[in-house]
Amino acid sequence: MDLKKLLPCGRIIVFKKGEIVKYQDEPIEDVLVLLEGTLKTEHVSENGRTLEIDEIKPVQIIASGFIFSSEPRFPVNVVAGENSKILSISKEVFLDLLMKDRELLLFFLKDVSEHFRVVSEKLFFLTTKTLREKLMNFLVRHMNEKRELTLPVTLEELSRLFGCARPALSRVFQELEREGYIEKHGRRIKVLKDPLEHDRI
Amino acid sequence: MDLKKLLPCGRIIVFKKGEIVKYQDEPIEDVLVLLEGTLKTEHVSENGRTLEIDEIKPVQIIASGFIFSSEPRFPVNVVAGENSKILSISKEVFLDLLMKDRELLLFFLKDVSEHFRVVSEKLFFLTTKTLREKLMNFLVRHMNEKRELTLPVTLEELSRLFGCARPALSRVFQELEREGYIEKHGRRIKVLKDPLEHDRI
Numbered sequence: 001m002d003l004k005k006l007l008p009c010g011r012i013i014v015f016k017k018g019e020i021v022k023y024q025d026e027p028i029e030d031v032l033v034l035l036e037g038t039l040k041t042e043h044v045s046e047n048g049r050t051l052e053i054d055e056i057k058p059v060q061i062i063a064s065g066f067i068f069s070s071e072p073r074f075p076v077n078v079v080a081g082e083n084s085k086i087l088s089i090s091k092e093v094f095l096d097l098l099m100k101d102r103e104l105l106l107f108f109l110k111d112v113s114e115h116f117r118v119v120s121e122k123l124f125f126l127t128t129k130t131l132r133e134k135l136m137n138f139l140v141r142h143m144n145e146k147r148e149l150t151l152p153v154t155l156e157e158l159s160r161l162f163g164c165a166r167p168a169l170s171r172v173f174q175e176l177e178r179e180g181y182i183e184k185h186g187r188r189i190k191v192l193k194d195p196l197e198h199d200r201i
Numbered sequence: 202m203d204l205k206k207l208l209p210c211g212r213i214i215v216f217k218k219g220e221i222v223k224y225q226d227e228p229i230e231d232v233l234v235l236l237e238g239t240l241k242t243e244h245v246s247e248n249g250r251t252l253e254i255d256e257i258k259p260v261q262i263i264a265s266g267f268i269f270s271s272e273p274r275f276p277v278n279v280v281a282g283e284n285s286k287i288l289s290i291s292k293e294v295f296l297d298l299l300m301k302d303r304e305l306l307l308f309f310l311k312d313v314s315e316h317f318r319v320v321s322e323k324l325f326f327l328t329t330k331t332l333r334e335k336l337m338n339f340l341v342r343h344m345n346e347k348r349e350l351t352l353p354v355t356l357e358e359l360s361r362l363f364g365c366a367r368p369a370l371s372r373v374f375q376e377l378e379r380e381g382y383i384e385k386h387g388r389r390i391k392v393l394k395d396p397l398e399h400d401r402i
Contacts, residue, residue, distance in 0.1 A: 043325060065317035068310035075321060095307070099300050106296070109269035109313075116266035116317045120276060123324050124244060126364040163327040163364035 001107040003033050003059045003087075009097060010089035015080040022062075028072035031094040032062040037084025041076040051160075055081065064108065065115045067091070126163045131172050134162045139182065143191050151187040202308040204234050204260045204288075210298060211290035216281040223263075229273035232295040233263040238285025242277040252361075256282065265309065266316045268292070327364045332373050335363045340383065344392050352388040 010030075015021055015037070022032075024044050039056040053076055056062060066072050068091075089097075098105045126134075138158070143149045151158065159169040176182045183190040211231075216222055216238070223233075225245050240257040254277055257263060267273050269292075290298075299306045327335075339359070344350045352359065360370040377383045384391040 065314055065321070067314065068307065069314035069318045070311060072314070075318075075325070095303065098306060099303060102296065102300060105299060106269065110271060112310075112313055112317065113266055113268065113270035113273070116313065116320065117270045117276075119317065119320050119324055120266070123320055123327070124276070126324070126327050130366040131369070132366070164369075165331040165333075168332070168365075168369060 001103055003061070003107075004035065006033060006087060006089060006097070006104075009093055010087045013086045013088055015084045015086065017080055017082045017084075019080045021078040021080055021084075021086065022074045024075065024077045025073050028063060028067050028074060029091070031067055031089045031091060033087040033089070034058045034060050034062060035085045035087050038081035039084060040079045040081045042079065043076045050077075061108070061111060062086075065112045065119075131162055131164050131168060132175070135169070135172050135176070136181070138162075139189060139191055143189075147191040149189050149191075151189065202304060204262070204308075205236070207234060207288060207290060207298070207305075210294055211288045214287045214289055216285045216287065218281055218283045218285075220281045222279040222281055222285075222287065223275045225276065225278045226274050229264060229268050229275060230292070232268055232290045232292060234288040234290070235259045235261050235263060236286045236288050239282035240285060241280045241282045243280065244277045251278075262309070262312060263287075266313045266320075332363055332365050332369060333376070336370070336373055336377070337382070339363075340390060340392055344390075348392040350390050350392075352390065 010033075012035070021039060034056055036058050038058075039062065041053045041056065043051045043053050056078075061067075062078060063074055063076075066075060098108060138161075139149065142152065153161070155166055155169055159166045162169065173182075173184060177184055181191070181193050183192060211234075213236070222240060235257055237259050239259075240263065242254045242257065244252045244254050257279075262268075263279060264275055267276060299309060339362075340350065343353065354362070356367055356370055360367045363370065374383075374385060378385055382392070382394050384393060
Protein backbone atom coordinates (compact mmCIF):
# COMPACT_ATOMS: atom_id res chain seq x y z
CA MET A 1 0.00 0.00 0.00
CA ASP A 2 1.16 3.53 -0.74
CA LEU A 3 1.35 5.30 2.61
CA LYS A 4 2.17 8.53 0.77
CA LYS A 5 -1.56 9.03 0.31
CA LEU A 6 -1.54 10.00 4.02
CA LEU A 7 0.53 13.12 3.20
CA PRO A 8 -2.38 15.60 3.41
CA CYS A 9 -3.32 14.30 6.88
CA GLY A 10 -0.18 15.23 8.81
CA ARG A 11 2.88 17.43 8.90
CA ILE A 12 6.40 16.76 7.67
CA ILE A 13 9.37 16.79 10.06
CA VAL A 14 12.93 16.68 8.73
CA PHE A 15 15.93 15.18 10.57
CA LYS A 16 19.64 15.48 9.77
CA LYS A 17 21.86 12.40 9.83
CA GLY A 18 22.75 11.56 13.43
CA GLU A 19 19.88 13.48 15.03
CA ILE A 20 17.76 11.70 17.61
CA VAL A 21 14.19 11.39 16.40
CA LYS A 22 12.80 9.89 19.62
CA TYR A 23 14.31 8.77 22.89
CA GLN A 24 13.64 5.36 24.42
CA ASP A 25 10.66 5.59 26.84
CA GLU A 26 9.41 8.85 25.34
CA PRO A 27 5.58 8.73 25.07
CA ILE A 28 4.24 7.97 21.59
CA GLU A 29 1.89 10.85 20.88
CA ASP A 30 1.53 10.66 17.11
CA VAL A 31 1.73 8.13 14.33
CA LEU A 32 5.08 8.59 12.58
CA VAL A 33 5.65 7.43 9.02
CA LEU A 34 9.19 7.36 7.62
CA LEU A 35 8.91 8.79 4.09
CA GLU A 36 12.57 9.19 3.09
CA GLY A 37 15.94 8.29 4.58
CA THR A 38 16.87 5.58 7.07
CA LEU A 39 16.37 5.32 10.80
CA LYS A 40 18.34 3.25 13.25
CA THR A 41 16.95 1.91 16.48
CA GLU A 42 19.10 1.28 19.52
CA HIS A 43 18.24 -0.15 22.90
CA VAL A 44 19.72 1.40 26.03
CA SER A 45 19.98 -1.08 28.91
CA GLU A 46 19.82 -0.28 32.64
CA ASN A 47 23.59 -0.09 32.92
CA GLY A 48 23.76 2.35 30.01
CA ARG A 49 25.05 0.01 27.34
CA THR A 50 23.66 0.83 23.89
CA LEU A 51 22.82 -1.95 21.49
CA GLU A 52 21.93 -1.37 17.85
CA ILE A 53 18.72 -3.25 17.11
CA ASP A 54 17.39 -2.58 13.68
CA GLU A 55 17.14 -0.33 10.65
CA ILE A 56 13.91 1.22 9.42
CA LYS A 57 13.58 1.85 5.70
CA PRO A 58 10.91 3.99 4.00
CA VAL A 59 7.94 3.90 3.64
CA GLN A 60 7.09 2.48 7.07
CA ILE A 61 5.17 3.30 10.23
CA ILE A 62 7.57 3.63 13.18
CA ALA A 63 6.99 1.34 16.19
CA SER A 64 3.54 0.44 14.84
CA GLY A 65 3.01 -2.29 17.43
CA PHE A 66 3.42 0.12 20.35
CA ILE A 67 1.33 3.09 19.21
CA PHE A 68 -1.98 1.89 20.67
CA SER A 69 -0.76 0.09 23.78
CA SER A 70 -2.07 1.34 27.11
CA GLU A 71 0.94 3.51 27.96
CA PRO A 72 2.56 3.92 24.57
CA ARG A 73 6.28 4.64 24.72
CA PHE A 74 9.10 4.22 22.23
CA PRO A 75 10.85 0.96 23.14
CA VAL A 76 14.18 2.15 21.73
CA ASN A 77 16.09 5.26 20.72
CA VAL A 78 15.26 6.20 17.14
CA VAL A 79 18.18 7.90 15.38
CA ALA A 80 18.38 9.29 11.84
CA GLY A 81 20.88 7.08 9.97
CA GLU A 82 20.85 9.61 7.13
CA ASN A 83 18.90 12.79 6.38
CA SER A 84 15.30 11.69 6.81
CA LYS A 85 11.76 12.91 6.30
CA ILE A 86 8.97 11.84 8.61
CA LEU A 87 5.22 12.34 8.37
CA SER A 88 3.56 12.94 11.74
CA ILE A 89 -0.19 12.26 12.03
CA SER A 90 -2.22 12.68 15.23
CA LYS A 91 -3.63 9.42 16.60
CA GLU A 92 -7.18 10.72 16.43
CA VAL A 93 -6.85 11.59 12.76
CA PHE A 94 -5.18 8.22 12.11
CA LEU A 95 -8.09 6.40 13.79
CA ASP A 96 -10.54 8.36 11.62
CA LEU A 97 -8.56 7.23 8.56
CA LEU A 98 -8.58 3.58 9.69
CA MET A 99 -12.37 3.71 10.01
CA LYS A 100 -12.81 5.23 6.57
CA ASP A 101 -10.20 3.27 4.61
CA ARG A 102 -10.50 -0.53 4.74
CA GLU A 103 -7.24 -0.97 2.81
CA LEU A 104 -5.35 1.17 5.34
CA LEU A 105 -7.00 -0.67 8.26
CA LEU A 106 -5.97 -4.05 6.86
CA PHE A 107 -2.47 -2.76 6.09
CA PHE A 108 -2.01 -1.47 9.64
CA LEU A 109 -3.40 -4.61 11.30
CA LYS A 110 -1.15 -6.74 9.10
CA ASP A 111 1.86 -4.55 9.84
CA VAL A 112 1.38 -4.82 13.60
CA SER A 113 0.58 -8.54 13.43
CA GLU A 114 3.65 -9.36 11.31
CA HIS A 115 5.89 -7.65 13.85
CA PHE A 116 4.11 -9.53 16.60
CA ARG A 117 4.59 -12.85 14.82
CA VAL A 118 8.32 -12.29 14.32
CA VAL A 119 8.89 -11.26 17.93
CA SER A 120 6.78 -14.16 19.26
CA GLU A 121 8.61 -16.70 17.14
CA LYS A 122 11.95 -15.43 18.41
CA LEU A 123 10.69 -15.65 21.97
CA PHE A 124 9.39 -19.22 21.51
CA PHE A 125 12.70 -20.15 19.94
CA LEU A 126 14.65 -18.68 22.84
CA THR A 127 12.56 -20.18 25.59
CA THR A 128 11.87 -23.66 24.31
CA LYS A 129 15.29 -24.87 23.22
CA THR A 130 18.54 -25.43 25.02
CA LEU A 131 21.60 -23.54 23.83
CA ARG A 132 22.92 -26.69 22.16
CA GLU A 133 19.68 -27.19 20.24
CA LYS A 134 19.55 -23.53 19.23
CA LEU A 135 23.08 -23.62 17.88
CA MET A 136 22.69 -26.89 15.91
CA ASN A 137 19.38 -25.64 14.57
CA PHE A 138 21.03 -22.41 13.45
CA LEU A 139 23.96 -24.24 11.80
CA VAL A 140 21.74 -26.71 9.92
CA ARG A 141 19.51 -23.89 8.74
CA HIS A 142 22.45 -21.85 7.41
CA MET A 143 24.63 -24.63 5.89
CA ASN A 144 24.81 -25.11 2.12
CA GLU A 145 24.37 -28.42 0.27
CA LYS A 146 28.00 -29.30 1.11
CA ARG A 147 27.00 -28.86 4.78
CA GLU A 148 29.33 -25.86 5.07
CA LEU A 149 28.69 -22.34 6.25
CA THR A 150 30.47 -19.14 7.19
CA LEU A 151 28.95 -17.64 10.32
CA PRO A 152 26.98 -14.60 9.10
CA VAL A 153 27.35 -12.82 12.44
CA THR A 154 29.98 -12.52 15.17
CA LEU A 155 29.96 -14.81 18.22
CA GLU A 156 28.92 -11.77 20.24
CA GLU A 157 25.86 -11.23 18.07
CA LEU A 158 25.05 -14.93 17.97
CA SER A 159 25.14 -15.19 21.74
CA ARG A 160 22.76 -12.24 21.93
CA LEU A 161 20.43 -13.94 19.47
CA PHE A 162 20.49 -17.05 21.66
CA GLY A 163 20.11 -15.11 24.89
CA CYS A 164 23.31 -16.43 26.44
CA ALA A 165 26.76 -15.18 27.37
CA ARG A 166 29.56 -15.41 24.79
CA PRO A 167 31.74 -17.81 26.82
CA ALA A 168 28.77 -20.20 27.17
CA LEU A 169 28.36 -20.20 23.40
CA SER A 170 32.10 -20.81 22.85
CA ARG A 171 31.87 -23.78 25.22
CA VAL A 172 29.01 -25.32 23.23
CA PHE A 173 30.99 -24.86 19.99
CA GLN A 174 33.90 -26.71 21.61
CA GLU A 175 31.62 -29.51 22.85
CA LEU A 176 30.10 -30.01 19.41
CA GLU A 177 33.56 -30.12 17.85
CA ARG A 178 34.88 -32.57 20.45
CA GLU A 179 31.86 -34.85 19.96
CA GLY A 180 32.35 -34.85 16.20
CA TYR A 181 29.23 -32.91 15.19
CA ILE A 182 31.10 -30.05 13.56
CA GLU A 183 34.52 -28.92 12.33
CA LYS A 184 35.32 -25.26 12.92
CA HIS A 185 38.04 -23.04 11.47
CA GLY A 186 37.39 -19.45 12.58
CA ARG A 187 34.01 -18.52 11.18
CA ARG A 188 33.95 -21.39 8.66
CA ILE A 189 32.06 -24.43 9.89
CA LYS A 190 31.33 -27.85 8.46
CA VAL A 191 28.47 -29.90 9.87
CA LEU A 192 29.62 -33.53 10.03
CA LYS A 193 26.61 -35.26 11.59
CA ASP A 194 23.03 -34.24 11.02
CA PRO A 195 21.48 -33.92 14.44
CA LEU A 196 18.00 -34.07 12.93
CA GLU A 197 18.68 -37.75 12.22
CA HIS A 198 18.63 -38.23 15.99
CA ASP A 199 15.63 -37.97 18.20
CA ARG A 200 17.13 -35.38 20.46
CA ILE A 201 20.41 -33.53 20.21
CA MET B 202 -15.33 -3.05 26.82
CA ASP B 203 -18.13 -5.59 26.75
CA LEU B 204 -17.30 -7.96 23.90
CA LYS B 205 -20.66 -9.66 24.46
CA LYS B 206 -22.20 -6.99 22.26
CA LEU B 207 -20.64 -8.92 19.39
CA LEU B 208 -22.98 -11.88 20.06
CA PRO B 209 -25.39 -11.16 17.18
CA CYS B 210 -22.47 -11.05 14.70
CA GLY B 211 -21.23 -14.64 14.95
CA ARG B 212 -22.07 -18.15 15.97
CA ILE B 213 -21.50 -19.93 19.27
CA ILE B 214 -19.33 -23.06 19.46
CA VAL B 215 -19.21 -25.17 22.62
CA PHE B 216 -16.23 -27.25 23.77
CA LYS B 217 -16.05 -29.88 26.51
CA LYS B 218 -13.18 -29.86 29.01
CA GLY B 219 -10.11 -31.42 27.39
CA GLU B 220 -11.25 -30.95 23.79
CA ILE B 221 -8.82 -29.34 21.37
CA VAL B 222 -10.19 -26.05 20.09
CA LYS B 223 -7.41 -25.39 17.57
CA TYR B 224 -4.17 -27.13 16.68
CA GLN B 225 -0.85 -25.32 16.49
CA ASP B 226 -0.22 -24.12 12.89
CA GLU B 227 -3.89 -24.43 11.93
CA PRO B 228 -4.89 -21.40 9.79
CA ILE B 229 -6.81 -18.68 11.63
CA GLU B 230 -9.96 -18.26 9.58
CA ASP B 231 -12.24 -16.47 12.02
CA VAL B 232 -12.04 -14.17 15.01
CA LEU B 233 -12.67 -16.29 18.12
CA VAL B 234 -13.88 -14.74 21.37
CA LEU B 235 -13.86 -16.82 24.55
CA LEU B 236 -17.20 -16.10 26.27
CA GLU B 237 -17.23 -18.67 29.08
CA GLY B 238 -14.83 -21.25 30.50
CA THR B 239 -11.03 -21.38 30.37
CA LEU B 240 -8.63 -22.25 27.56
CA LYS B 241 -5.08 -23.49 27.89
CA THR B 242 -2.41 -22.92 25.31
CA GLU B 243 0.48 -25.32 24.78
CA HIS B 244 3.44 -25.16 22.46
CA VAL B 245 4.56 -28.28 20.63
CA SER B 246 8.26 -28.22 19.76
CA GLU B 247 9.92 -29.93 16.77
CA ASN B 248 10.83 -32.98 18.83
CA GLY B 249 7.24 -33.34 20.04
CA ARG B 250 7.66 -31.99 23.56
CA THR B 251 4.58 -30.10 24.78
CA LEU B 252 4.99 -27.07 26.95
CA GLU B 253 2.10 -25.34 28.69
CA ILE B 254 2.27 -21.63 27.93
CA ASP B 255 -0.72 -19.74 29.21
CA GLU B 256 -4.34 -19.65 30.29
CA ILE B 257 -7.02 -17.63 28.53
CA LYS B 258 -9.89 -16.33 30.67
CA PRO B 259 -13.18 -14.89 29.37
CA VAL B 260 -14.04 -12.50 27.81
CA GLN B 261 -11.07 -12.35 25.45
CA ILE B 262 -10.16 -12.55 21.78
CA ILE B 263 -8.01 -15.62 21.12
CA ALA B 264 -4.57 -15.07 19.53
CA SER B 265 -5.55 -11.50 18.67
CA GLY B 266 -2.04 -10.56 17.57
CA PHE B 267 -1.92 -13.27 14.91
CA ILE B 268 -5.35 -12.93 13.27
CA PHE B 269 -4.34 -10.36 10.66
CA SER B 270 -0.76 -11.44 9.95
CA SER B 271 0.06 -12.40 6.36
CA GLU B 272 -0.33 -16.16 6.85
CA PRO B 273 -2.33 -16.31 10.03
CA ARG B 274 -1.88 -19.55 11.99
CA PHE B 275 -2.44 -20.46 15.61
CA PRO B 276 0.99 -20.32 17.28
CA VAL B 277 0.01 -22.94 19.88
CA ASN B 278 -2.49 -25.70 20.59
CA VAL B 279 -5.61 -24.26 22.20
CA VAL B 280 -7.28 -26.72 24.58
CA ALA B 281 -10.47 -26.31 26.62
CA GLY B 282 -9.37 -26.27 30.29
CA GLU B 283 -13.03 -26.59 31.27
CA ASN B 284 -16.34 -26.59 29.41
CA SER B 285 -16.11 -23.47 27.29
CA LYS B 286 -18.20 -21.30 24.99
CA ILE B 287 -16.62 -19.50 22.06
CA LEU B 288 -18.05 -16.89 19.71
CA SER B 289 -16.80 -17.23 16.13
CA ILE B 290 -17.00 -14.17 13.85
CA SER B 291 -15.82 -14.08 10.24
CA LYS B 292 -12.87 -11.75 9.63
CA GLU B 293 -14.80 -9.77 7.04
CA VAL B 294 -17.66 -9.13 9.45
CA PHE B 295 -15.15 -8.25 12.19
CA LEU B 296 -13.45 -5.70 9.91
CA ASP B 297 -16.84 -4.16 9.15
CA LEU B 298 -17.41 -3.85 12.90
CA LEU B 299 -14.00 -2.25 13.48
CA MET B 300 -14.80 0.37 10.86
CA LYS B 301 -18.17 1.15 12.39
CA ASP B 302 -17.30 1.03 16.09
CA ARG B 303 -14.45 3.30 17.23
CA GLU B 304 -14.55 1.84 20.75
CA LEU B 305 -14.12 -1.69 19.38
CA LEU B 306 -11.33 -0.56 17.04
CA LEU B 307 -9.43 1.07 19.91
CA PHE B 308 -10.05 -1.96 22.12
CA PHE B 309 -8.70 -4.35 19.50
CA LEU B 310 -5.66 -2.20 18.66
CA LYS B 311 -4.89 -1.89 22.36
CA ASP B 312 -5.33 -5.62 22.91
CA VAL B 313 -2.91 -6.51 20.13
CA SER B 314 -0.43 -3.81 21.15
CA GLU B 315 -0.41 -4.85 24.81
CA HIS B 316 0.44 -8.42 23.81
CA PHE B 317 3.12 -7.08 21.52
CA ARG B 318 4.61 -4.94 24.29
CA VAL B 319 4.77 -7.85 26.74
CA VAL B 320 6.38 -10.19 24.21
CA SER B 321 8.85 -7.52 23.07
CA GLU B 322 9.88 -6.70 26.61
CA LYS B 323 10.51 -10.38 27.34
CA LEU B 324 12.58 -10.64 24.18
CA PHE B 325 14.65 -7.53 25.02
CA PHE B 326 15.17 -8.92 28.50
CA LEU B 327 16.33 -12.27 27.15
CA THR B 328 18.66 -10.91 24.51
CA THR B 329 20.29 -7.98 26.25
CA LYS B 330 21.34 -9.46 29.56
CA THR B 331 23.71 -12.21 30.52
CA LEU B 332 22.33 -15.13 32.52
CA ARG B 333 23.96 -13.76 35.66
CA GLU B 334 22.31 -10.36 35.19
CA LYS B 335 18.94 -11.95 34.44
CA LEU B 336 19.06 -14.04 37.60
CA MET B 337 20.16 -11.21 39.93
CA ASN B 338 17.55 -8.95 38.36
CA PHE B 339 14.88 -11.60 38.96
CA LEU B 340 15.96 -12.15 42.58
CA VAL B 341 16.05 -8.45 43.43
CA ARG B 342 12.67 -7.95 41.83
CA HIS B 343 11.09 -10.79 43.82
CA MET B 344 12.74 -10.32 47.23
CA ASN B 345 10.80 -8.83 50.16
CA GLU B 346 12.00 -5.97 52.40
CA LYS B 347 14.09 -8.50 54.36
CA ARG B 348 15.80 -9.31 51.06
CA GLU B 349 14.36 -12.83 51.16
CA LEU B 350 12.30 -14.76 48.66
CA THR B 351 10.99 -18.22 47.91
CA LEU B 352 11.44 -19.05 44.23
CA PRO B 353 7.93 -18.84 42.74
CA VAL B 354 8.78 -21.33 39.99
CA THR B 355 10.95 -24.45 39.61
CA LEU B 356 14.53 -24.23 38.32
CA GLU B 357 13.27 -25.91 35.15
CA GLU B 358 10.73 -23.14 34.57
CA LEU B 359 13.19 -20.43 35.52
CA SER B 360 15.76 -21.70 33.04
CA ARG B 361 13.09 -21.66 30.35
CA LEU B 362 12.23 -18.07 31.26
CA PHE B 363 15.89 -17.15 30.92
CA GLY B 364 16.38 -19.12 27.72
CA CYS B 365 19.14 -21.32 29.10
CA ALA B 366 19.68 -24.93 30.13
CA ARG B 367 18.95 -25.95 33.73
CA PRO B 368 22.55 -26.98 34.55
CA ALA B 369 23.79 -23.55 33.39
CA LEU B 370 21.34 -21.88 35.76
CA SER B 371 22.38 -24.13 38.66
CA ARG B 372 25.97 -23.17 37.99
CA VAL B 373 25.17 -19.45 38.18
CA PHE B 374 23.31 -20.01 41.47
CA GLN B 375 26.42 -21.73 42.85
CA GLU B 376 28.67 -18.90 41.60
CA LEU B 377 26.52 -16.24 43.24
CA GLU B 378 26.50 -18.22 46.50
CA ARG B 379 30.27 -18.74 46.40
CA GLU B 380 30.89 -15.05 45.73
CA GLY B 381 28.67 -14.05 48.64
CA TYR B 382 25.83 -12.46 46.68
CA ILE B 383 23.17 -14.87 47.93
CA GLU B 384 22.44 -17.59 50.47
CA LYS B 385 20.31 -20.45 49.16
CA HIS B 386 18.46 -23.21 51.03
CA GLY B 387 16.36 -25.14 48.54
CA ARG B 388 13.91 -22.64 47.08
CA ARG B 389 14.45 -20.09 49.86
CA ILE B 390 16.98 -17.42 48.98
CA LYS B 391 18.44 -14.43 50.81
CA VAL B 392 20.09 -11.65 48.81
CA LEU B 393 23.19 -10.53 50.75
CA LYS B 394 24.65 -7.89 48.44
CA ASP B 395 22.63 -5.59 46.24
CA PRO B 396 24.12 -5.82 42.76
CA LEU B 397 22.42 -2.59 41.73
CA GLU B 398 24.90 -0.81 44.00
CA HIS B 399 27.56 -1.89 41.53
CA ASP B 400 28.00 -0.61 38.04
CA ARG B 401 27.93 -4.01 36.46
CA ILE B 402 27.23 -7.41 37.96
